[in-house]
Amino acid sequence: MGSRGVIPRGLGRSYGDPAQNCGGTVLDTTGLNHIVEFDAESGLAVCEAGVSLDQLISRGLSAGWFVPVTPGTRQVTVGGAIAADVHGKNHHELGSFGRHVKALRLLTADGTVRDVTPRTEPELFWATVGGMGLTGMILSATVQLIPVESSLVSVRTDRTPDLDTCMELMADLDAEYPYTVAWLDCLARGRNLGRSVVTCGSFASVEELPERKRQAPLQFSPGKPITAPDVFPRQLLNTATVKVFNEFWYRKAPLHKTGQLQSISTFFHPLDALAEWNRVYGHTGMLQYQFVVPFEQADVVRRVLQRISSAGVPSFLTVLKRFGAESQGYLSFPKPGWTLAMDFPTWIPGLSRLLDELDEQVLAADGRLYLAKDSRMRPEHLSAMYPRLDRFRALRAEVDPEGVFMSDQARRLAL
């Protein structure tokens, strides 16, 4: 294996460097793609680490089960979802992915295979959930799915003229809907600051379906995505083009509409509509910036949006969401509060300093950045953002004293 260690890699959807290992070994887990056991009665699935959420959804839906948590793409593996403790639009209700994992089979650095559950080995379990692959290699996991009556989501859409309206509405709707999220126009300024399109939804019951769909309410047949060609110039996404897109996207949304039925792909997985969508950013690429701040620090969201819009830095997809209870994972990202995710083309001049400045605000507000998306934060900020970092390090020193499991992110941030 060599002195540079090893890191497991699933479908490679992390935005930064957690599944890279310069000079060392990267283990592709996508060969471990069997759903070992699926109980249609209880919705309990035992899957190998490389099983994708796409696979798990296809298998589960036919029996009326859906993954408890899904990020904006189905193209992530179960192992990756656990390692990053991913969240979705239903975090306020069901928390992050790790909460639904009943057991893990973990290959640790000493070569032993351990069956880890939150009851038998809580420390190792919660270090592995959100542990970015650094406690060992997840071989398989037992995941509890959630029951659904149909494969369609009944969606409510609202257009809100500014940030306050958006935040108030989201707070109200969280009590009514299991899935809520808002898209924000990051370039809107002044009284339009934070204008948004709030969407929320819940799985439709059979009665809510139109007649013709009641025969096969659980049908799931996502179309094949179009693949983006590798031809885009690096500055295609700039302030002007994103402004035009945002204007269009905002105007396109209905002022208020309820009961619209959307497929799982449309509602949950916008990123899967265009394969290799990152190519749209050209060769210089993009980076994601996602933070969470406690509810009482909601003003940080406003200040960040003001900073972004006044600097005219275009974020193509700006997403606001309310998190529920904190996960037990030592390095899990979600905690109660507002989370804002943005993506920026990396060529923007001065972006590095601008994001450093935002880091300071997030830090001062007792917030944190998401490790699955970070690719540039300062390592010295990590322990303030993640108060359980010391416990994570201590546990890692115990199960992997020689640092066999190692990634570029772990080196960069001294995890």
Place this chain on the structure above:
Amino acid sequence: MKNAFDQPQSLLILGGASDIALAVARRMVAERTRRVVLAGRPSPALSAAAKDLRAQGAEVEEIAFDALRPETHEQVIDAAFELGDIDVVLMAFGVLGDQENDERVPMEAVRVAQVNYVGAVSAALVSSNALRRQGHGHLVVLSSVAGERARKANFIYGSTKAGLDAFAQGLGDKLANEDIHVLVVRPGFVQTKMTAGMAKAPMATTADAVAADILQGIAKRSAVVWSPSKLRPVMSVIRHLPRPVFRRLPL
């Protein structure tokens, strides 16, 4: 490990008290660099440099390094890599010598060659092997315009830099497909400790200006940078001057 903006986090300087190297370190620490290893002969200048960088917030290690003892290079350089990845290795040691004196005392000329060429060959190979093992990194080699065409006034120094320059270019070509970047830097007359007391040459520059050019060269992964860049066409003319003309020039 570098981040998404390609900003290095760690720097190893061989010849730690060099003015140009320090200017590079200051600029890097102002961005993302936290760990700086200063390798050089223990001296008040080296300690002062370490203190200066610590005041800026860097974690600085001082290690003893002697260009004249190539048999120790492996141990010294590997020790720096042992404690963590090194994103940039900057080779900044070198002596100017005293041309007239060194012509009379050949052993002095040999010493210039041993530091500037022999020591650099050894240090560059040891460093590049360490970079290959870690799978990434930049090796910056300070050459000089003096190596472009040897002049009567300092051909001993010039010839050592000519040799080093050719060596480093070849090393860079060899490592290009391993993702290790070698940058050859050709500064002109730089006002530093090394040139203190000498008459200022045309197009003289400062250590900080050279540092800025070096950082740009790292970011762009250039093979060679001239500092200032206008030296490139100037030296091209000088290089092609017919020898009878060149000999008559007061260079």
